[in-house]
Amino acid sequence: MEKILLISPKDNNFFNFRSELIMKLVKDKFEVILVCPYGCKMDYFINQGCRFIDIQVDRRGTNPINDMKLIYNYFKVIKMEQPKIVLTYTAKSSIYGGFVCRLLNIPYITNNAGIMNNEGWLGKLMPILYKIGFQKASCIMYQNNEEREYFNRLFDYKLYYRSIPGSGVNLDVFKLKPYPNDDVIIFNFVARIVSIKGINEFLECATRIKNKYPNTRFIIYGEYDDKRYEKKINDLAGKGIVEYGGIKIDMKPYIELAHAVIHPSYYEGMTNVVLEHSAMGRVCLGADIAGVREGIEDGLTGYLFEQKNVDSMIKAVEKFINLPYESKREMGLKARKKMETEFNRELVVNTYIEEIKRIVGSV
Structure with missing residues (x-):
């Protein structure tokens, strides 16, 4: 052998x-x-x-x-x-x-x-x-x-x-799921909690959006690669701005609950966070960098924003929030289709x- x-x-x-x-x-x-x-x-x-x-x-x-x-x-x-x-x-x-x-x-x-x-x-x-x-x-x-x-x-x-x-995405494991109603809009952040994954920008974005759109939730999933963020995230969680969802072996149930993922990473090979959310029919908002932009068709399956630019990120998030429900759902369906044709x-x-x-x- x-x-x-x-x-x-x-x-x-x-x-x-x-x-x-x-x-x-x-x-x-x-x-x-x-x-x-x-x-x-x-x-x-x-x-x-x-x-x-x-x-x-x-x-x-x-x-x-x-x-x-x-x-x-x-x-x-x-x-x-x-x-x-x-x-x-x-x-x-x-x-x-x-x-x-x-x-x-x-x-x-x-x-x-x-x-x-x-x-x-x-x-x-x-x-x-x-x-x-x-x-x-x-x-x-x-x-x-x-x-x-x-x-x-x-x-x-x-x-x-x-x-x-x-790495592609297993389309039999990450199945298309019905889009949730948008009475409360849930945004995921899924990554190691460290500056190069854009956690600083995400936290600032969540703070500003939550004040303007109280019917939103910002949930963070991932391990603390930099322990210095633990206190900051706990403080923001105590104010109701973000939630810490911990480390999940199986993210599928939590992707299913979400409306979109925000992925503000500074660099990637090809981000599985975008591929997995897209495969389940969720909209992706990501930094306009190599390894992220390939998985998102701007305006069709999600939105791109300028790397390390909180104002640009907020603009993309607001654009998504203000879409009609059917447009959000249609974006998610197009994201799934893109995974089927390009990222199996x-x-x-x-x-x-x-x-x-x-x-x-x-x-």
């Missing part, structure tokens, strides 16, 4: 976005090895016959000692397992995992999932790290056009790549299987 090893910084990256691919590989008789920090969602894959190796990852840390430990741990595991191919996901896991595969001469497919606009020394360092980690990739999976063009320029158009619609997760799984066959032979 051939081994295939997947590296990710979190268990929910595998569970939420790669389950269909992983189960396809298990079905096709690969020995699937999942490498990430332990989380409860790994139990599902273990029960399905996958192997799990716990390697801790400081996803946003810049401590060189910790990063060297991570590289060493990846090296030990990959050298010991000798997989036929390695699949890497997100920047740090892809850079360091790719570097190790390069040293060990093991084929690997990279999925970086977006280009973050780093400033200062980190911004100067990232292109060097990308070259170190991605130079010998058997294939790079690009989630949006901006990411593709950045790397094509960085590597002088010499790397082989495929373009995919992000089967497209992503099929692309990966094609590349694995090309690189290692029959699957």
Whole structure:
């Protein structure tokens, strides 16, 4: 049985976005090895016959000692397992995992999932790290056009790549649901609670909109990646401006309750938040950035607003609030249709299987 090893910084990256691919590989008789920090969602894959190796990852840390430990741990595991191919996901896991595969001469497919606009020394360092980690990739999976063009320029158009619609969305899992009445309009925020996901702008928008439109609710779902926001959100919740919904393993019931999602992120590969809400027939209001704009047709399936611009966000939110009910509902239906034609997760799984066959032979 051939081994295939997947590296990710979190268990929910595998569970939420790669389950269909992983189960396809298990079905096709690969020995699937999942490498990430332990989380409860790994139990599902273990029960399905996958192997799990716990390697801790400081996803946003810049401590060189910790990063060297991570590289060493990846090296030990990959050298010991000798997989036929390695699949890497997100920047740090892809850079360091790719570097190790390069040293060990093991084929690997990279999925970086977006280009973050780093400033200062980190911004100067990232292109060097990308070259170190991605130079010998058997294939790079690009989630949006901006990411593709950045790397094509960085590597002088010499790397082989495929373009995919992000992680896609499972249309059988995220089913179209009836649109709720709009006596009270519910806006979701679904993301890690950290500045780069636009939480500051969301909180300011909620404060100003709630004062003008009391028949609105702003509900935040996600983990506190930055604990400094906990007090601020609790204070606003105490004033009735926002609600904290916590961390949800299954977001579908909460998407169903909502009328729209607001996604003010600063950068994305291809945001699953937009894809999942759209698949269930909900309107999406998102920052006009790569990885978000591809999932929203401005004025048809939702609205785009200027990144980091609260006034622009509020304008989009008010425009949505003031739509007639049937127009809101119709927007949601068009969002679902867009997912069916452009973002079906089967497209992503099929692309990966094609590349694995090309690189290692029959699957």
